Amino acid sequence: MPIERKTKPAADRSNKGTKPKAPANKRAQVYSAREDRSGGRSPIVHTAARSEAVPVKKTQPESTDTVRSFTKAGSAGKAPARKAPARTTTARFKPQLSTRQKLSLAAVAAVLLIAGLLVGGYFLTKVKSITVAGNSRYTAETIINRSGLYTGRNILVYDLGEAKKRIEEDPYLICTGIKRVFPSGLEIGVKERREYGAVAMTGGNYCVIDDTGYVLSVGKRESLDGLIPIYGLSSMGFSVGTRIDMDKSKLRPYTVMEMITALGENSYKIREIDISNASNVKLVTTDGVTVYLGDSVDIPSKIQRMFRALAKVDPAKASYAIVYVNTSGTTDLSYPTAAPTETPEPAETPEPSETPSGNE
Numbered sequence: 594m595p596i597e598r599k600t601k602p603a604a605d606r607s608n609k610g611t612k613p614k615a616p617a618n619k620r621a622q623v624y625s626a627r628e629d630r631s632g633g634r635s636p637i638v639h640t641a642a643r644s645e646a647v648p649v650k651k652t653q654p655e656s657t658d659t660v661r662s663f664t665k666a667g668s669a670g671k672a673p674a675r676k677a678p679a680r681t682t683t684a685r686f687k688p689q690l691s692t693r694q695k696l697s698l699a700a701v702a703a704v705l706l707i708a709g710l711l712v713g714g715y716f717l718t719k720v721k722s723i724t725v726a727g728n729s730r731y732t733a734e735t736i737i738n739r740s741g742l743y744t745g746r747n748i749l750v751y752d753l754g755e756a757k758k759r760i761e762e763d764p765y766l767i768c769t770g771i772k773r774v775f776p777s778g779l780e781i782g783v784k785e786r787r788e789y790g791a792v793a794m795t796g797g798n799y800c801v802i803d804d805t806g807y808v809l810s811v812g813k814r815e816s817l818d819g820l821i822p823i824y825g826l827s828s829m830g831f832s833v834g835t836r837i838d839m840d841k842s843k844l845r846p847y848t849v850m851e852m853i854t855a856l857g858e859n860s861y862k863i864r865e866i867d868i869s870n871a872s873n874v875k876l877v878t879t880d881g882v883t884v885y886l887g888d889s890v891d892i893p894s895k896i897q898r899m900f901r902a903l904a905k906v907d908p909a910k911a912s913y914a915i916v917y918v919n920t921s922g923t924t925d926l927s928y929p930t931a932a933p934t935e936t937p938e939p940a941e942t943p944e945p946s947e948t949p950s951g952n953e
Contacts, residue, residue, distance in 0.1 A: 718748045721777040727769065728783050736760060736783060740771070748773050756781075764809045764833050789853065790821040790866070792831065800826075804860075806837035806850050821860065823849060825868035844871055848889040852876075855896035862903075878903065881912035887920050898924050 690698075723742055725733035737743075740756040753771040760768040760783065769782035786809060792800040799814045808831050826845055831837070838846045845868050852874070856863060865877040874892075876884040882903060886895045895918045902916045902924045910928045917925040 718776045720744045720746055720748050720751070720779055723779045723781065724774075725781045725783065728785065730785055731766065731783070736766070736781060739763060739766075740781060742771075742779060742781075748775065748777065748779070751779065764807070788820055789860070790823045791817050792823045792826050792829075792837075794827050794831075800831040802837060804853060806839070806846075806853070808833050808835050808837070821863055821866060823866045823868070825849075825871075844889060848874065848892060851889070851892040852896065855893040859900065878911075880906070880908070882906055882914045882916060884916045884918065886918050890920055895920075898922075902926055 720742075721744055723737050723744060725736050728736060739762070740760050742751060742756050751773075753773075756771055757768040760766055760781070765786045767784040767786060769784055771779065771781050774780050786803040786807060788801050788809060789804045790802050791814060792802065794800055794811070798812055799817070800808055801810045801814070801820065802808055811831055811833060826837075826849065829837075829846060837850055839850055841847050848868055848871070849866065852866060853860070862878055862880075863876055864879045864881075865875075867875040867877075872888050874886040874889060876886065876899070878884065880903075884899050884903075886892065886899070899916060899918050902918070905926060906914050906916070907928075913928060913930050915927050915929060917927075919925070
């Protein structure tokens with residue numbers, strides 16, 4: 594008869610703290626753990642000799658990996674090691690912005706940044722100083738007052754074009770420009786017109802011009818010191834802020850301006866210009882030399898020849914010397930009249946004696 598070998602029942606793993614003993618025989622025990630998802634029945638342990646099922650108290654669902662390790666440990670006579678349940682990590686949800694939303698946020702940020710810069714810049718760029726460059730006869734205060742500019746306002750709100758016009762309402766001033774000096778300054782550039790000549794007008798009036806023919810003033814003059822008197826244009830009408838006409842059709846004004854331009858830096862040597870006779874223009878130097886240029890043809894060339902002739906004048910005879918600059922290209926220097934010696938004083942005439950008034 595076959596001998597039936599008894600096996601010990603499987604140790605109850607529900608008792609905590611007790612280590613299951615290895616089976617007496619070394620035959621492999623097969624453990625199968627299946628979880629009935631619908632009924633939730635306990636796993637069943639099958640032995641090699643018995644077909645009866647021994648229920649095992651369910652403590653935790655065992656995975657397939659646990660069963661496999663359990664089988665290996667049972668075959669070696671040791672209890673399988675339990676694996677700690679894996680921790681599940683929950684990922685946090687990060688909202689994703691659409692392209693349109695990103696652009697909207699960028700636009701809002703840009704607007705806020707610009708607004709902050711504008712507000713801050715408005716207070717940081719208030720004008721604190723106004724300076725003037727190029728003035729000599731006029732004080733800086735006079736020019737600033739004429740411009741209408743003042744401190745305390747934002748540097749960007751000033752109308753610099755209007756300020757330039759107000760400055761140039763004075764005929765003696767040329768505004769070369771007004772510039773902003775950031776963050777808090779303004780600079781006015783000016784050039785002052787210089788009086789050059791005085792055109793003799795009717796009634797003892799004079800029209801004062803600069804070296805470009807710009808009319809600076811019209812009226813009476815107590816003194817002509819530093820000015821070149823210009824005769825022969827009294828019939829012309831001049832007003833302040835205009836220029837002597839440079840139209841060739843107006844011969845006399847045109848000839849005067851040609852002479853002024855040709856004289857250039859040597860104008861200080863000229864004491865008088867007389868164009869009353871347009872066919873024989875006359876100049877008088879500061880030394881007293883009289884120069885005749887003939888007609889108004891080729892004035893620049895005649896002026897150059899005049900200065901070459903003046904270099905040959907005897908200083909002792911200059912007061913009565915005459916220079917003729919001919920249209921043909923020749924230049925004549927002469928001393929037609931000797932310099933006057935001491936002028937004799939007139940003899941005193943005796944007072945007439947009294948005569949009788951008539952017969953008695």
